[in-house]
Amino acid sequence: MTDIIEKLNWRYATKKYDPAKSVPADKLERILESIRLAPTTSGLQPFEVFVVTNPAIRSKIKDISYDQQQVVDCSHLLVFAAWDDMTPERVNMMFDLTNEQRGTVNEGWEAYRKQLLGMLAARGQEINFQSAAKQAYIGLGIAMVAASFEGVDCTPMEGFDPNVLDELLNLKERNLRSVVMLPLGYRAAEGDWLVNLKKIRRDREHFITEIK
Amino acid sequence: MTDIIEKLNWRYATKKYDPAKSVPADKLERILESIRLAPTTSGLQPFEVFVVTNPAIRSKIKDISYDQQQVVDCSHLLVFAAWDDMTPERVNMMFDLTNEQRGTVNEGWEAYRKQLLGMLAARGQEINFQSAAKQAYIGLGIAMVAASFEGVDCTPMEGFDPNVLDELLNLKERNLRSVVMLPLGYRAAEGDWLVNLKKIRRDREHFITEIK
Numbered sequence: 001m002t003d004i005i006e007k008l009n010w011r012y013a014t015k016k017y018d019p020a021k022s023v024p025a026d027k028l029e030r031i032l033e034s035i036r037l038a039p040t041t042s043g044l045q046p047f048e049v050f051v052v053t054n055p056a057i058r059s060k061i062k063d064i065s066y067d068q069q070q071v072v073d074c075s076h077l078l079v080f081a082a083w084d085d086m087t088p089e090r091v092n093m094m095f096d097l098t099n100e101q102r103g104t105v106n107e108g109w110e111a112y113r114k115q116l117l118g119m120l121a122a123r124g125q126e127i128n129f130q131s132a133a134k135q136a137y138i139g140l141g142i143a144m145v146a147a148s149f150e151g152v153d154c155t156p157m158e159g160f161d162p163n164v165l166d167e168l169l170n171l172k173e174r175n176l177r178s179v180v181m182l183p184l185g186y187r188a189a190e191g192d193w194l195v196n197l198k199k200i201r202r203d204r205e206h207f208i209t210e211i212k
Numbered sequence: 213m214t215d216i217i218e219k220l221n222w223r224y225a226t227k228k229y230d231p232a233k234s235v236p237a238d239k240l241e242r243i244l245e246s247i248r249l250a251p252t253t254s255g256l257q258p259f260e261v262f263v264v265t266n267p268a269i270r271s272k273i274k275d276i277s278y279d280q281q282q283v284v285d286c287s288h289l290l291v292f293a294a295w296d297d298m299t300p301e302r303v304n305m306m307f308d309l310t311n312e313q314r315g316t317v318n319e320g321w322e323a324y325r326k327q328l329l330g331m332l333a334a335r336g337q338e339i340n341f342q343s344a345a346k347q348a349y350i351g352l353g354i355a356m357v358a359a360s361f362e363g364v365d366c367t368p369m370e371g372f373d374p375n376v377l378d379e380l381l382n383l384k385e386r387n388l389r390s391v392v393m394l395p396l397g398y399r400a401a402e403g404d405w406l407v408n409l410k411k412i413r414r415d416r417e418h419f420i421t422e423i424k
Contacts, residue, residue, distance in 0.1 A: 008249035037220035052423045098412045137346045141353025146216050200310045211264045
């Protein structure tokens with residue numbers, strides 16, 4: 001049985017956090033672990049997660065995020081940063097890690113490595129980054145479910161200047177690009193205009209098509 | 213408390229399905245409902261989900277998916293198809309639905325609609341499609357968690373020819389573009405080379421960075 005639907009109905013894009021409430025370490029770790037376990041294309045995990053609690057840096061991030069208060073009022077600010085490219089070094093790092101951890105070298109796996117390296121080189125940097133960014137959104141989706149199971153509120157945020165954020169977090173020198181942020185914390189319901197409004201989704205017939 | 217981590221460790225990219233086993237309707241509906249409830253940018257839900265059970269169509273999809281057997285052996289084949297653009301018609305449809313369902317017209321909300329319409333028109337079709345595709349990956353991530361809670365196996369698949377798939381499902385005339393597939397079903401463990409291999413992820417220190 002599942003209560004994931006109940007959790008998805010409980011969550012909403014929190015507009016106001018209680019700055020006095022902090023997410024306990026064990027809850028935060030389970031949310032981060034869920035993201036770490038997210039499935040990604042060819043198992044590459046082509047993104048990283050930054051957990052920003054530093055007040056001065058969060059204040060600067062707020063300045064480039066349409067002044068949204070959640071950035072500074074939340075407990076922990078997650079930043080998802082995707083690989084700026086899927087380079088041979090990175091791909092080989094993940095394939096080597098796989099061989100090392102499984103203690104085997106598999107012929108089919110090695111053939112796939114070769115094929116993948118050729119494909120990634122052919123399609124180029126920008127498409128590889130776009131693909132990496134999509135994988136980060138798998139992690140984002142799972143993070144929001146994991147947070148809900150912990151009773152932790154969150155707010156997916158795309159409205160920020162990624163170039164300045166990359167500079168603030170020194171992402172360029174790590175060959176990463178910020179793609180989406182996720183404040184985590186606890187709602188301050190009395191000051192949140194959205195908390196009591198109905199969740200809106202298109203109905204099933206405008207969202208699902210069966211091809212029988 | 214949560215057992216999402218246990219579920220994420222249970223799941224794996226299933227390589228062989230038992231074609232005799234079908235996902236019961238109630239389980240399928242809860243997985244689809246979880247996708248429908250997925251949060252998306254500005255609440256637009258800029259994608260749709262196709263549930264393909266038709267054998268002839270699945271056979272054709274297999275032909276353009278590196279002949280991967282999961283496409284035909286799975287119980288239900290989900291195809292995530294993103295809006296090919298975020299047009300004023302579509303944005304207004306979602307904002308109007310929101311007003312209708314909430315029974316109110318909110319000044320701030322209407323100002324945001326206007327701002328969003330300007331931004332989407334300025335950045336153009338291809339970037340709007342890329343953004344829509346990312347939102348579909350939020351749904352994909354949540355779908356994989358939902359399936360795991362139902363004890364249903366799944367396999368995220370990007371390896372297919374999207375242009376031919378769009379033709380097979382008549383997506384172009386609906387202004388949609390296929391972005392990722394997700395077979396659902398039950399593992400045939402005895403014939404699956406991956407099922408018993410260790411799940412590989414980079415360790416925490418190579419994935420999470422704390423900025424305190």
